[in-house]
Amino acid sequence: MARALMFQGTGSSVGKSVLVAGLARVLTRRGLRVRPFKPQNMSNNAAVTADGGEIGRAQALQARACGVPPTVDMNPVLLKPQSDVGAQLVVRGKVQRAFQAKEYASIKPTLMPEVLDAFYGLADQADIVLVEGAGSASEINLRAHDIANMGFAQAADMDVVLVGDIDRGGVIASLVGTKTVCDKKDSNRIKGFIVNRMRGDPSLFADGMDFIADRTGWEALGLVPYCDAVRALPAEDAADLQTVSKRGARxxxxxxxxxxxxxxxxxxxxxxxxxxxxxxxxxxxxxxxxxxxxxxxxxxxxxxxxxxxxxxxxxxxxxxxxxxxxxxxxxxxxxxxxxxxxxxxxxxxxxxxxxxxxxxxxxxxxxxxxxxxxxxxxxxxxxxxxxxxxxxxxxxxxxxxxxxxxxxxxxxxxxxxxxxxxxxxxxxxxxxxxxxxxxxxxxxxLDTGSLRDHVEDVEEALDSWADHLEKHVDIGALLALARVVKRS
Known part of the structure; x- marks a missing residue:
């Protein structure tokens, strides 16, 4: 029977997407049938699937890390922003309609059956499903009828690993604060945490990891140093667009x-x-x-x-x-x-x-x-x-x-x-x-000489990133947290 584990974040752009992609490659190399899943995504970076639909580009990358073609069930609800307050709704790969943000609150309850159906369909093909949340786990203003984070975790009866980004600062407060802010029933779903994008000497944050574990009761699953290979992987959010002036560029x-x-x-x-x-x-x-x-x-x-x-x-x-x-x-x-x-x-x-x-x-x-x-x-x-x-x-x-x-x-x-x-x-x-x-x-x-396809760079980056995670994340402890999928 398939197992599943969900990865939620203390905020957007903490590295959940690439973390799931890297872990998917790690577990796939261990011989497991891995499938990625994101109940709801908000992104204009989309991919076309072999079954004629569209999903978030991040889930297409995660599918590549698993060595399988992307399908619409990997991201059943996709929101594509068209303005500051409006978006196009895509369900199971097909455009439904555009709506204003306030409207979506009334639409969400009707989408959970589609989300669960897609999830269970993937679980039927897998040994383990790695589920990615969206935005922040502590957005209590969006908790009612949530399908992206704790609402889905409760509906599918799975445990959660919380991811924080130390590079942006305040990671202790954001992790401990999530436990404080969330409803007790939701915070009890969180069993472990990962601190991402550490720069410098990791030993300098050992006390920080202990403090978070003591205050939350969650298992410290890894302190992941920054890895340059991640830069070769597609970013999910436009906010992540980064360019660096290169010495010697022609x-x-x-x-x-x-x-x-x-x-x-x-x-x-x-x-x-x-x-x-x-x-x-x-x-x-x-x-x-x-x-x-x-x-x-x-x-x-x-x-x-x-x-x-x-x-x-x-x-x-x-x-x-x-x-x-x-x-x-x-x-x-x-x-x-x-x-x-x-x-x-x-x-x-x-x-x-x-x-x-x-x-x-x-x-x-x-x-x-x-x-x-x-x-x-x-x-x-x-x-x-x-x-x-x-x-x-x-x-x-x-x-x-x-x-x-x-x-x-x-x-x-x-x-x-x-x-x-x-x-x-x-x-x-x-x-x-x-x-x-x-x-x-x-x-x-620009006389470039012969260039290879970019997908080769992506494959190399996925392997390097997976090697990195093998060293810095307790993969065995992660697997132990994954629950058997039970249809509700």
């Missing part, structure tokens, strides 16, 4: 950070290259002189385009193009590059149409049906293999489509400008392909 790539940026792991393969300086430009800053500007995907193309203009980035981009700089627009970024974006059905809100940036002779009509598909083809005109996935609403047409970015099953995909310096595509993951990334960087004057 080209600069600039990415404007828009509020509803989506599938930003498209940037990881470029950011990982020593020869490339990738700079994320925040609001209030100008787009600096560079070789390539990438406009990434967006969950709300029209509102992000308005934000782009309000920053003055449209003027900066025109200057960049005049200097013969290159531009790559991916998905929503591709739509922005065109002449017009229309939204006759109000897919993104009340604005029915807006002028695009006018750099590609195409127009986009947003539609309520969503394209979710994995694809393979050729990057043009180099005719090198390219693969990726499409996850978008809308159809783009126009004269520039006669100069396609790629050929997919013999059909034109994307568009290019007449001078060959501006490229638009719906293909997420295009930069993960070594040959395609090499070809695109060669276009801007």
């Amino acid at each position: 080209v600069r790539v600039v990415v404007p950070h828009m509020p509803c940026i989506a599938n930003f792991d498209d940037l990881d393969p470029v950011n990982a290259m020593p020869a490339v300086d990738l700079l994320i430009v925040e609001s209030g800053q100008s787009l600096p002189v560079c070789d390539l500007v990438i406009l990434p995907g967006s969950k709300a193309t029209i509102s992000d385009l308005k934000f782009f203009r309000n920053q003055g980035w449209d003027v900066d981009l025109v200057g960049h193009v005049r200097r013969k700089g290159a531009v790559l627009g991916i998905c929503g970024g591709y739509q922005m590059l065109g002449q017009l974006i229309s939204d006759p059905d109000g897919v993104e809100g009340s604005m029915t149409e807006t002028a695009g940036l006018g750099l590609l002779d195409v127009t986009t009509c947003l539609t309520s049906d969503k394209q979710l598909i994995e694809v393979e083809g050729l990057l043009l005109p180099e005719n090198v293999p390219v693969s990726g996935y499409e996850i978008h609403m809308g159809r783009t047409t126009g004269a520039a489509c006669e100069r396609p970015f790629a050929s997919i099953v013999g059909q034109n995909e994307g568009a290019c400008s007449a001078d060959g310096r501006i490229w638009g595509t719906y293909l997420h993951g295009v930069l993960s392909n070594g040959a395609a990334r090499q070809a695109l960087l060669n276009r801007i004057g």
Whole structure:
């Protein structure tokens, strides 16, 4: 019979996602059938599954760590923010509708049966299910009808390991405070804790680990030093986007950070290259002189385009193009590059149409049906293999489509400008392909030589991260906490 253990955090971005991925690789290498599960995720970083749906990108990474294809049951409820107070609801991989945050409180109770059904389906395939919570375990304002953290742990009758991040400070207070804040029935579910991202001498926090254990009664399961390999793994939250200026870099790539940026792991393969300086430009800053500007995907193309203009980035981009700089627009970024974006059905809100940036002779009509598909083809005109996935609403047409970015099953995909310096595509993951990334960087004057596919870097990072966790986490104690799954 399958067992299960849940990992919750003292807050967002404490490292739960990559911790579960690393532990999944550890246990998979020990011969166990491992499956990842996250009842509810809020992220615009999504992956397309083989069964034709979408889930959080983090669960796709965790599935890779388990050596299995991602499925919609690994993340049955996905919330994709479209504004500060609204999001699109995806259930078992399929879009339901958009809603305001207050509405969701009334929707949650109807979702628990779907969440449990997905969980039990995974348990039928596994020796152990590693469950990831969302946000903070101590968000008592969201506890009613919760499906993401303690609400799910109670419904599925499983124990919890709490994860804290020492790098951000206050980890003792956040761990001990969670026990204080949570209802006793919930805090009794927590059996152990892990302190993540320790920098410096771990022995300096030995007293801290003892203090937390004494105050909470929880088992100290590990103090995990910071591991550089994690940087090669896809981040789940846009807040985790990090770029570091590299000494000796030969080209600069600039990415404007828009509020509803989506599938930003498209940037990881470029950011990982020593020869490339990738700079994320925040609001209030100008787009600096560079070789390539990438406009990434967006969950709300029209509102992000308005934000782009309000920053003055449209003027900066025109200057960049005049200097013969290159531009790559991916998905929503591709739509922005065109002449017009229309939204006759109000897919993104009340604005029915807006002028695009006018750099590609195409127009986009947003539609309520969503394209979710994995694809393979050729990057043009180099005719090198390219693969990726499409996850978008809308159809783009126009004269520039006669100069396609790629050929997919013999059909034109994307568009290019007449001078060959501006490229638009719906293909997420295009930069993960070594040959395609090499070809695109060669276009801007960077002789890279042969590049390998980014997935190889991810696999190496997962193995290195798993090796690291083997040394610093009591894996045997973790397994002992995993309860047998019993259907309610």
